[in-house]
Amino acid sequence: MATASKNAAIAELTESFRTSGAAVLTEYRGLTVKQLTQLRSSLREHATYAVVKNTLTQRAATEAGVTAFDEQLTGPSAIAFVSGDPVEAAKTLRDFAKANPLLVIKGGVLDGKPLTAADITKLADLESREVLLAKLAGAMNASLSKAVYLFAAPLSQTARVVAALRDKVDAEGPQDTAAPQDAAPQDAESQDSAPQDVAEGGDN
Template identity: 70%
Template sequence: MARPDKAAAVAELTDQFRDSNAAVLTEYRGLTVAQLKQLRRTLSGNATYAVVKNTLTAIAAKQAGVEGLDDKLAGPSAIAFVTGDPVTAAKGLRDFAKANPALVIKGGVLDGRALTAAEIIKLADLESREVLLAKLAGAFKASLYQAAYLFTAPATQAVRTIDALREKNQAEVSTEEAA
């Protein structure tokens, strides 16, 4: 029979897996308490970072329907449960791991799909959602501007041609009057 404290821990982890849109599994061996506190502050707003027990995490992941973490659950593990922008959280973890080589990204899950450590680094290399949306809006604006220019170009060309004919006609009339 499972102990009540372990059952509560599994239930809490299961809820966190279900409530998050991504989870990144890391190894924190060699990090100080101050460094872990700094990492939690870095991730706040987008993710929560928790030290977990591997067997309880494996049970919770199975109950939440999360696949692909079982083989990575070895050694001291901690999970960043991402509830905000996954790209921002991945960037925070990547940057912290560069500054503190003791933090090792093992892998993770994004929208139910298992990710390797390399895929999480690729995710971190993406631009944030806001930047991508701004680029998309700029592309739409540019194509609309180009379409508007194409629609007004024939009218502008016609006006220029009419002005040129009018000036030519006035020049011919003034030449005939002078002769």
């Protein structure tokens, strides 16, 4: 590869490392072009998947301040640069690797922190951002529903409830002088096209 082309490839990889929230290093030895295309398509919403040259990638990672791939850039390498949900990207890679054992997840980096292959599997086991937000919204709606109902109730209805409670107290007579403790409220708990490869295959 000519020097100009190498420099351009390094610059592109460096930018990918710097602008991606996460990156996952894989070895794809033995996978067919069809399988790689399928993987790219599956990742498209959350990441770009590029076959890279190891020496150029190491230089780019160094320039970007990424050390997670030190000593791991061997064999035919490809990297998923994650710009979307890292959990969904990890799930896609994990599921593809289960169906196609020739894909080996070697490690990664998330928000500048190194990840092992085991870490990426744990990440894949988490619920997606969309699911967590939906659960949080549901919890908030559940805990606020009673308050919303009281605010929306007609004034006459509230007055009748207060009057009924007052009549009940008068009928039962004086109670123990100790002030009862309020019960704690029960809140609901919870809370595009395929990327171009930087370089085909491993180092020559």
